[in-house]
Amino acid sequence: MLQYVNVSIDGAIIHAVKGTSVLDTAVEYGICIPHLCHVPYLSDIGACRLCIVEHVVNGRSEITTSCTLNVEEGMVILTNTDRIRKLRRNLAELLVAQAPNSRAIQDIALRCGVTEVRYPFRNDDCILCGRCVRVCTEVWQARAIGFVGRGKDRHIEYPFGVRPDFCKQCGNCIQICPMTITPCDGPMKPGEEYLCRKCESQLMDETPGSCSWCKLGEGFGCGRYV
Amino acid sequence: MGTSIREVVFDIGGGAVNGNPIKAVQTGGPSGGCLPLDKFDLAVDFDVLAEAGSMVGSGGMVVMDEKTCMVDVAKYFLTFLQDESCGKCLPCRVGVDRMLEIITDITEGRGRMEQLDLLEELADTVSQTALCGLGKTAPNPVLSTLRYFRPEYEAHIKEKKCPAGVCKALISYSIDPDKCNGCGVCIRGCVHDAITGEKKQPHVIDPQLCQKCGVCRSECKFDAILVT
Numbered sequence: 001m002l003q004y005v006n007v008s009i010d011g012a013i014i015h016a017v018k019g020t021s022v023l024d025t026a027v028e029y030g031i032c033i034p035h036l037c038h039v040p041y042l043s044d045i046g047a048c049r050l051c052i053v054e055h056v057v058n059g060r061s062e063i064t065t066s067c068t069l070n071v072e073e074g075m076v077i078l079t080n081t082d083r084i085r086k087l088r089r090n091l092a093e094l095l096v097a098q099a100p101n102s103r104a105i106q107d108i109a110l111r112c113g114v115t116e117v118r119y120p121f122r123n124d125d126c127i128l129c130g131r132c133v134r135v136c137t138e139v140w141q142a143r144a145i146g147f148v149g150r151g152k153d154r155h156i157e158y159p160f161g162v163r164p165d166f167c168k169q170c171g172n173c174i175q176i177c178p179m180t181i182t183p184c185d186g187p188m189k190p191g192e193e194y195l196c197r198k199c200e201s202q203l204m205d206e207t208p209g210s211c212s213w214c215k216l217g218e219g220f221g222c223g224r225y226v
Numbered sequence: 227m228g229t230s231i232r233e234v235v236f237d238i239g240g241g242a243v244n245g246n247p248i249k250a251v252q253t254g255g256p257s258g259g260c261l262p263l264d265k266f267d268l269a270v271d272f273d274v275l276a277e278a279g280s281m282v283g284s285g286g287m288v289v290m291d292e293k294t295c296m297v298d299v300a301k302y303f304l305t306f307l308q309d310e311s312c313g314k315c316l317p318c319r320v321g322v323d324r325m326l327e328i329i330t331d332i333t334e335g336r337g338r339m340e341q342l343d344l345l346e347e348l349a350d351t352v353s354q355t356a357l358c359g360l361g362k363t364a365p366n367p368v369l370s371t372l373r374y375f376r377p378e379y380e381a382h383i384k385e386k387k388c389p390a391g392v393c394k395a396l397i398s399y400s401i402d403p404d405k406c407n408g409c410g411v412c413i414r415g416c417v418h419d420a421i422t423g424e425k426k427q428p429h430v431i432d433p434q435l436c437q438k439c440g441v442c443r444s445e446c447k448f449d450a451i452l453v454t
Contacts, residue, residue, distance in 0.1 A: 046315065049356075094316060095316060097324075152311075
């Protein structure tokens with residue numbers, strides 16, 4: 001039998017299933033928390049840090065990712081405070097400056113309120129969200145790709161750099177990758193990257209607190225669309 | 227625990243070599259912070275140091291004199307921390323890299339004033355959002371040097387000068403003709419053949435050839451090498 005707990009998210013008292021994450025609970029109840037590395041049927045690693053929320057404990061708030069935080073009785077969560085919005089915007093700015101060449105990244109930057117990018121653009125192909133690694137390992141149990149190296153050298157690779165026999169070429173890693181969605185105006189050449197911001201009209205106000213089924217969610221694979 | 231930094235540095239450690247004036251102490255290893263001379267009365271204690279923007283950490287202390295550039299110190303520690311990062315979460319992997327990029331710009335004379343605010347904001351973001359303890363403390367060297375040694379950052383950006391004479395892109399070597407007695411030690415020491423001059427006559431450094439390695443400065447017995 002399912003056990004329920006009461007949590008307060010942005011002041012709304014939510015009757016949530018015990019054992020689910022704060023992010024899943026909030027998204028299910030229509031509270032929008034932007035997220036990128038989270039996919040509903042995969043385990044969470046908390047790599048993109050975009051789904052940060054304030055968790056208020058004894059009057060002190062600590063910042064943590066909502067995808068790795070499970071609901072508990074009496075929990076108080078704030079998802080849309082000034083502090084969170086600012087941190088989220090800075091993170092999204094780092095992300096879009098690193099890899100602007102994807103509609104998913106452009107959309108999440110827009111959703112998080114990035115209006116200018118103060119860093120020089122780099123045209124990286126991978127943001128190490130780990131979606132492909134997790135879908136390969138957890139859904140297909142193939143373990144054909146994994147993280148290799150650490151720090152700046154961390155990347156996704158086949159074992160020893162050669163495609164193994166147990167890779168069935170199912171293509172799920174490509175389907176789930178946020179970097180395979182090209183920007184609306186086509187791929188950006190190195191040195192010509194820009195912040196798109198064309199879908200700004202999709203947003204209800206500057207940063208919506210509740211889910212409005214915006215088209216942006218489709219781009220970055222929001223949990224509501226899966 | 228509870229001993230003041232001044233006591234550790236001056237009484238137990240015996241102060242600086244050659245009696246150079248001390249500028250700062252760096253406590254707690256690479257992710258600790260730098261404290262200026264006027265914070266030397268603080269006790270070595272977890273809460274006290276954390277409040278001042280540093281930490282006890284490994285318990286180590288690095289004492290720096292006036293010949294140390296604090297921007298260069300921050301750059302050095304960031305390079306180390308970037309190496310140590312596992313690369314899993316975005317703020318640590320990309321954030322530290324971007325901080326290093328900005329600081330490198332500053333030490334190489336491409337810095338802009340608005341970058342300082344960006345650096346501070348970024349450091350704050352990384353410390354609040356990183357996944358583990360390394361990422362959360364990684365901006366400490368930047369935050370503490372920005373807090374206590376901001377004029378030094380500003381000198382790098384506005385005047386394009388490194389007050390401590392460390393950042394190679396912003397300094398030039400020359401010879402003080404009054405102090406130089408023409409002994410020729412620097413000529414023999416210079417591996418780039420950048421110093422010329424007759425015996426017993428003041429020598430001259432060719433700025434085109436000088437690679438700013440600092441060998442002449444350490445060889446000279448008469449302090450005749452000027453760094454500006």
